[in-house]
Amino acid sequence: MEVKTKTEGSKLTIAVSGRVDTVTAPELEAALKFGDATSVVIDLGNVPYMSSAGLRLLLSSHKTMLGKGGELQIANVQPSVKEVLAITGFSDIFNLA
Amino acid sequence: MTERRSLNIKLVLSVVAAFALSMAFTWFLHGWLSERDAYALIDRAFENVEDEIKDCVDERLVRQCMAVRERLEEGYPQDVASLQALAREMRVTEISVADSKGDVVGSSEPDYLAGPGKPAFNFATAGGKAEDMMCLVTGDETEYCQPFRGNTANGAWRKFVGVWRPEGGFVEIGCDGAALRGLSRASIVDLFRNWRVGGKGGIVVTTAPGLVLSDYVEPNREGSQWIDPDDTFYWKRKEIESFPTYVMVPKDSAAVQRDVLVGATAALNGAALVFVALLVGIVISAFVRRQMRLQAAKELEMAKDIQLAALPNVFPPFPDETRFDIWASMETAKEVGGDFYDFYFTGQDRVLFLVADVSGKGVPAAMFMMRAKTLIKSIAQTGKPLAQVFDEANEALCEGNSSNTFVTVWAGEIDTRTGHVTYVNAGHNFPVLLRGGKAEFLKSRPSLVLGAMPGICYRAGELQLAPGDAIYLYTDGIVEQPDASGELYGDARLLNLLSARDYPRNAALAAVVEDVRRHAADVEQADDCTQLVIRYHGEPPADGGTPEPSLK
Numbered sequence: 001m002e003v004k005t006k007t008e009g010s011k012l013t014i015a016v017s018g019r020v021d022t023v024t025a026p027e028l029e030a031a032l033k034f035g036d037a038t039s040v041v042i043d044l045g046n047v048p049y050m051s052s053a054g055l056r057l058l059l060s061s062h063k064t065m066l067g068k069g070g071e072l073q074i075a076n077v078q079p080s081v082k083e084v085l086a087i088t089g090f091s092d093i094f095n096l097a
Numbered sequence: 098m099t100e101r102r103s104l105n106i107k108l109v110l111s112v113v114a115a116f117a118l119s120m121a122f123t124w125f126l127h128g129w130l131s132e133r134d135a136y137a138l139i140d141r142a143f144e145n146v147e148d149e150i151k152d153c154v155d156e157r158l159v160r161q162c163m164a165v166r167e168r169l170e171e172g173y174p175q176d177v178a179s180l181q182a183l184a185r186e187m188r189v190t191e192i193s194v195a196d197s198k199g200d201v202v203g204s205s206e207p208d209y210l211a212g213p214g215k216p217a218f219n220f221a222t223a224g225g226k227a228e229d230m231m232c233l234v235t236g237d238e239t240e241y242c243q244p245f246r247g248n249t250a251n252g253a254w255r256k257f258v259g260v261w262r263p264e265g266g267f268v269e270i271g272c273d274g275a276a277l278r279g280l281s282r283a284s285i286v287d288l289f290r291n292w293r294v295g296g297k298g299g300i301v302v303t304t305a306p307g308l309v310l311s312d313y314v315e316p317n318r319e320g321s322q323w324i325d326p327d328d329t330f331y332w333k334r335k336e337i338e339s340f341p342t343y344v345m346v347p348k349d350s351a352a353v354q355r356d357v358l359v360g361a362t363a364a365l366n367g368a369a370l371v372f373v374a375l376l377v378g379i380v381i382s383a384f385v386r387r388q389m390r391l392q393a394a395k396e397l398e399m400a401k402d403i404q405l406a407a408l409p410n411v412f413p414p415f416p417d418e419t420r421f422d423i424w425a426s427m428e429t430a431k432e433v434g435g436d437f438y439d440f441y442f443t444g445q446d447r448v449l450f451l452v453a454d455v456s457g458k459g460v461p462a463a464m465f466m467m468r469a470k471t472l473i474k475s476i477a478q479t480g481k482p483l484a485q486v487f488d489e490a491n492e493a494l495c496e497g498n499s500s501n502t503f504v505t506v507w508a509g510e511i512d513t514r515t516g517h518v519t520y521v522n523a524g525h526n527f528p529v530l531l532r533g534g535k536a537e538f539l540k541s542r543p544s545l546v547l548g549a550m551p552g553i554c555y556r557a558g559e560l561q562l563a564p565g566d567a568i569y570l571y572t573d574g575i576v577e578q579p580d581a582s583g584e585l586y587g588d589a590r591l592l593n594l595l596s597a598r599d600y601p602r603n604a605a606l607a608a609v610v611e612d613v614r615r616h617a618a619d620v621e622q623a624d625d626c627t628q629l630v631i632r633y634h635g636e637p638p639a640d641g642g643t644p645e646p647s648l649k
Contacts, residue, residue: 022458052456052503059549060501088505088524089545 003031012037017046020054029057038070041097045076050084062094073097108377116370123362131358135295135331139344142294146344147337150302153288154338155242157281158258158272162240165192166260166268175203177210188279189270190255195220197234197265230259233267241267245277245338256338274339278304285340286311286319298330298346305339400463401433407467408437412603419637420513423450424603425629428574428610428622435462435504436572436625437470443477443510451508452570452629454525456546465502469494469547473506483510487521487547487555494548503548507570509560509631516562516633521555523547526576529595530560531567531605531630536596538588539568564635569595569605574624578613586616605630 001018012034020028034040042061044050058074065072075097077085085091165187169175173183180192184205194203199220201209211217220227220234226246232238238261245256248271256277259269272280282304289300289311299313303323310319325343326332332345405427412424425438435455443449451473455466472493476486487508494504507525511518520539524546527538541558562568571591578586594612595605606628613626 052454052505055546056456056501056503059503063501063550087526087543089543090524090549092545093550 001027003028005031007037010037011039011041013041013043015043015045019049020047020057021049021051022053025051025053025057028054029060032057032061034061034064034068034070038068039073040065040070041073041075043075044078044081047081048078050081052088055084055088055090058090058094071095108381112370112374112377116366119366120359120363123359123366127358127362132331135298135346135348136333138295138298138346139331139333142292142298142300142344143333143335143342146289146292146300146342147335149288150285150337150340150342151242151244153284154245154256154277154281155258157284158242158256158270158277159240159260161187161189161280162258162260162268162270165189165270166262169194169268170262177205177207180205184270187270188276190273190276191271193218193269193271194262195230195234195266195269199228199231199234202266230257230267230269233259233261234265236261245272245274254339274305277339281338282310289313294344295346295350297350298344301343301345303341303343305341307341310340397433397460400460401429404433404437404463404466405429407470409440414440418513419634421448421511421631421633422602423448423629423631424606425452426603426606426610426627428626430574430622430624430626432458433460433463434458434574434625435466436574436627437466438570438627438629439470439474440629440631441474441478444480446513447510448513448631449477449483449508449510450570450629450631451506452525452528452572452627453504453506454572454574454625454627455504456502461500461502465494465504465548469504469506473508477510482557483508483519483521484555484557487523487544488553491523491547491553491555492551495551498548501549503546505546509568509570511562511631511633513633514636516564516566516635518560518562518568520558520560522558523555526571526573528571529569529592531569531595531600531632532563533565534596534599536569536592538592562633564633567605567630567632569628569630571609571628572625574622574626575609575613575628578617578623578626579620580616580618581620586613590616600630603630 001016001020001024004015006013006015014031016028018024040061042058062072073095077096082091085094085096165183168183173179175194180203184190184192192205193201193209196202199222201218204210209218220230226243229243230241233241240260241258243257245254247253248255254274255271257269257271259267261267285302289302290313292300292313294300300311301309301313301323302311304310307323309321309323312319325334326345329348330345331348332343334341334343336342408427409425413422423440425440427436427438435457436453438452440448440450453466453469455462455469469490472490473486476489477483481489487506504523505525506523507520507528509518509520520541522541522543524543527540529536530539539560542556544555545553576586576588576591590612591609594608600608609628610626
């Protein structure tokens, strides 16, 4: 798994590549630092699989940004992950772009 | 814990003991070495001291002998009485005069002279050490000194010194101890004043009756009574030219050396100990880490046991129940997870059944699972509608849930009289409806998982079961079990298997587990595999015959 971050003003883009599972989730968790960003995009364009450990991180991020009055977008979700988000009901609360 | 502490104490004690032992050994060794060194030093000093005293005494006696010769050259009579008088005057014990053949021609000792029927004492032929003096006749030497020793002729201790005579032959004087000391003491007194042996040690020369002649410690103690050194000294006594002579080294000056050596050794030992302690530490910490790992594994095992024990595990659970039967199983993976199933009556004719999966693994997931299970049951048994049970359970689980752990639950509540099922899906896999030899997913729009966000309104779905219909619930451990190539077991295989035939009782559960295992082959079970099947039979007819299918 690989994580790339890019900051443009107050907008932070975090691009994740690879599987997010129990093994790789801690690495992603360490990379999910939002600082002062008010708008965060987590790009899952290259994530073919996400386990509940990954969902937990998305939930944490969602709550963090909600608490800051900011905005979290989850972008480019692949169908397999989209299905997981749908089944678990997370697609109802996440802002999927 | 106590065991570990006593182990630590034992370790520290044995390290201290080893240190003490090694220091004691070092102390002893260096003590022994410094004693040996001290005596080697003393022996070396004695070689010089002996030469020095001998030279001094020889020189003094040669001078005396020359004085005697001078008197004789002046024409001093050589009869016994005269020579005896001269010996007294010259403070020597005896005087003899020999001719160039070595024959005694004059002596203070009558025995040496020729008498009736007895030749004169001849140095060349008398044997013993006497012939040494003949060097004075051959012209090899002009003066000759023998050491102080027992006389070959009569056993009396003498030091003989001879000087040659220009007209041939030689003059010899002999001194006993007292005479020798009397003559040479003055030159001995200051001889060793500035000599030092091993820094603080020195030389003491005494006279025969035990009076100090030369004492390096107190230079002006000459003539005072000598007492042998006490045990604060390493010392040796040797009689040199009749002077009892002592070379002594204070032990503390040797011990200073020892302290330095012992100090250095202590530092080295300390360093070695630190090194050993580090090694021991590494070994112990590896041991402790292993113990902790074992302990952690044991605790996980216990958590798993507790988790399993909390689930209903007697089947069939309601032996007298004819309207439905319910079976469940949980195959746990190596690591404890957060799967669970549950079922219980929530009213006279209402049975709640559910399968759930907590996010994450390990003890936190197991604890969250216990909490979720207990919460849902306690709320459900108040008789509230299922959706409300979920609303309330969700609020409770969200509270203080800083780790954002959540749980997916699919729960159904069946009216056992009618087969009517109300269900709520909190983010869980769709169950499979088994009806008329067909298996299909019971799809519904899922609500959010429990524990993720507060304020969620859970949607309830409804379903009518006909007698013979069954609902199969499971967790994703089943469909997501990979094989060696990474291919997951998947929904299709599950549906295929379940529709293959009519499974009585718990046969479906066993068949699925077996099929998943076959798929996984050598790959380790990835996650808990939890499943539950409930089959509706309907009300038995009043006459006790087989129930008729309901066509509602």
